[in-house]
Amino acid sequence: MIKTAVIAVLVFSAALPARAERLWLVIGASDPSAAALARKTKTLALDTPDSLVVQTSDCGDKKNFYAWVAEAATSPEAAHAALRRVRTAARDAYVKRCDTQPGTLLALRITAVDASIADVPETAVNWQENDRISTVRPLPDGRAIVIARYFAKVKDDPLEGRRERVILAESSDKRRVLEENCPSPGRVAMRHGRVAFHCVREEAADNLIHNVVVFDTTGEKLAEIKRCRNPKWLNELVIECEEESVGPDGQLKLRTIRSSPLPPLPSATSSHQAP
Amino acid sequence: MSVLQASVGVKGKNLEDDVQTVQSLLKSKGYDPGPVDGVCGPDTIAAIRTFQATFLARPDGLIEPGRKTWVRLSSSGGASTTPDLTQWSGDSAKWTQEKKLQSLHPELRPKVVAVLRALEQRGFQPKIYYGWRSVAVQLQLYFQGNSKVKFSFHNAQKPNGTPNSYAADIIDSRFGWSPGAEQSGFWKALGEEAKARNLTWGGDWVSFRDWAHVQLVPNSELARVKQESGL
Numbered sequence: 001m002i003k004t005a006v007i008a009v010l011v012f013s014a015a016l017p018a019r020a021e022r023l024w025l026v027i028g029a030s031d032p033s034a035a036a037l038a039r040k041t042k043t044l045a046l047d048t049p050d051s052l053v054v055q056t057s058d059c060g061d062k063k064n065f066y067a068w069v070a071e072a073a074t075s076p077e078a079a080h081a082a083l084r085r086v087r088t089a090a091r092d093a094y095v096k097r098c099d100t101q102p103g104t105l106l107a108l109r110i111t112a113v114d115a116s117i118a119d120v121p122e123t124a125v126n127w128q129e130n131d132r133i134s135t136v137r138p139l140p141d142g143r144a145i146v147i148a149r150y151f152a153k154v155k156d157d158p159l160e161g162r163r164e165r166v167i168l169a170e171s172s173d174k175r176r177v178l179e180e181n182c183p184s185p186g187r188v189a190m191r192h193g194r195v196a197f198h199c200v201r202e203e204a205a206d207n208l209i210h211n212v213v214v215f216d217t218t219g220e221k222l223a224e225i226k227r228c229r230n231p232k233w234l235n236e237l238v239i240e241c242e243e244e245s246v247g248p249d250g251q252l253k254l255r256t257i258r259s260s261p262l263p264p265l266p267s268a269t270s271s272h273q274a275p
Numbered sequence: 276m277s278v279l280q281a282s283v284g285v286k287g288k289n290l291e292d293d294v295q296t297v298q299s300l301l302k303s304k305g306y307d308p309g310p311v312d313g314v315c316g317p318d319t320i321a322a323i324r325t326f327q328a329t330f331l332a333r334p335d336g337l338i339e340p341g342r343k344t345w346v347r348l349s350s351s352g353g354a355s356t357t358p359d360l361t362q363w364s365g366d367s368a369k370w371t372q373e374k375k376l377q378s379l380h381p382e383l384r385p386k387v388v389a390v391l392r393a394l395e396q397r398g399f400q401p402k403i404y405y406g407w408r409s410v411a412v413q414l415q416l417y418f419q420g421n422s423k424v425k426f427s428f429h430n431a432q433k434p435n436g437t438p439n440s441y442a443a444d445i446i447d448s449r450f451g452w453s454p455g456a457e458q459s460g461f462w463k464a465l466g467e468e469a470k471a472r473n474l475t476w477g478g479d480w481v482s483f484r485d486w487a488h489v490q491l492v493p494n495s496e497l498a499r500v501k502q503e504s505g506l
Binding site for chain 2: 158
């Protein structure tokens with residue numbers, strides 16, 4: 001009985017408060033294209049550092065568009081006060097009522113389109129619309145993994161500055177960056193709050209080569225397993241993944257390997273049940 | 276069609292006109308026989324050997340009329356006004372070394388040949404895995420999740436559709452991309468030889484390594500190369 005209660009408290013405390021919430025969004029600009037909105041709002045965003053881009057599907061709208069939100073107010077009064085301020089810079093600003101969907105970027109107050117996206121050169125060859133839009137993956141324990149896509153202005157970059165930051169989000173104000181750049185992050189494997197996933201790190205013939213990264217429940221990095229994909233937890237201390245090797249024929253060969261034992265779980269969480 | 280009257284190369288007759296013909300053809304295929312002067316010196320012989328290494332197990336440095344090396348050298352060396360695109364079809368990773376070299380941009384070709392030669396001299400067994408790769412193949416790789424780009428320097432082509440790759444992937448034929456390539460020092464040597472010839476090396480790309488990749492121009496020129504390709 002006591003054990004059940006402890007588990008319930010732990011799970012509840014870790015759960016993401018990404019519940020349905022009524023907001024009034026003060027929208028200064030909108031566009032169906034993330035790229036176009038980023039360019040449109042580049043100067044607006046400079047004067048409003050707390051602004052964020054919202055995809056209206058996060059409000060449950062069937063037809064999605066991207067909205068530059070100067071303020072996400074919790075009351076209509078606060079929203080209309082903000083609207084007067086915003087209209088000095090964006091004359092067509094308006095207020096939209098939004099019933100925030102749980103587990104969305106908006107629930108976490110994370111922008112759907114990073115401000116850096118505005119700086120992607122128009123001549124960029126390999127940028128697609130999806131490369132400009134951040135996404136969220138809810139985890140079974142109530143937390144979430146956010147893939148924040150952004151542009152890094154790096155000279156002669158092979159990916160033209162395309163980057164994917166992986167963030168572990170527990171709430172709208174409790175986040176931790178797990179990987180500053182993890183191209184094409186794979187499915188998240190989770191055990192006792194520990195998470196593991198793969199990132200693309202290399203290219204070999206017609207194959208992408210990955211590293212598996214492993215994090216503690218707090219987001220502390222525990223291990224990075226080179227040239228491996230599709231991690232799975234065998235138990236809370238050992239991970240299994242598919243080791244990648246490409247020979248002279250260009251063919252990818254996969255071999256299942258097990259990681260070295262990871263540090264044991266802290267005793268406080270050792271009674272935490274696997275999700 | 277070029278004509279060869281007598282043998283050229285090691286212990287060959289080395290008639291001046293024949294040597295000039297061979298030197299011109301070698302140059303047109305991206306090899307460096309030195310100046311086209313009709314003198315069969317060490318550079319010319321080295322170029323013949325390198326060319327032969329793309330299809331012979333034991334290059335002998337000799338070209339004789341009607342024999343295999345001459346047939347290969349003279350077959351597609353001349354300029355053609357109407358490109359035969361069918362010859363550039365199929366899996367370009369499985370093309371012969373000679374054909375892969377031919378698929379490279381004319382300024383990249385001699386540099387790649389020089390890199391291959393230098394690596395051989397360092398005891399490696401280098402070969403080109405990819406020269407040109409079609410846009411269709413690139414898109415297939417992209418949509419299958421096997422590439423991060425829809426257009427790469429490998430896809431560069433002339434406006435008439437014939438290959439003009441700005442990049443080549445070079446591996447050691449014993450290792451490919453397996454750990455042996457790093458342990459033997461092959462990647463490091465490839466990087467050194469490529470950069471010594473002002474090529475960009477993918478092993479230097481911290482955000483996304485491409486160890487086998489060498490490239491004629493910096494990444495910032497991708498848009499220009501795509502436009503030049505008529506794409």
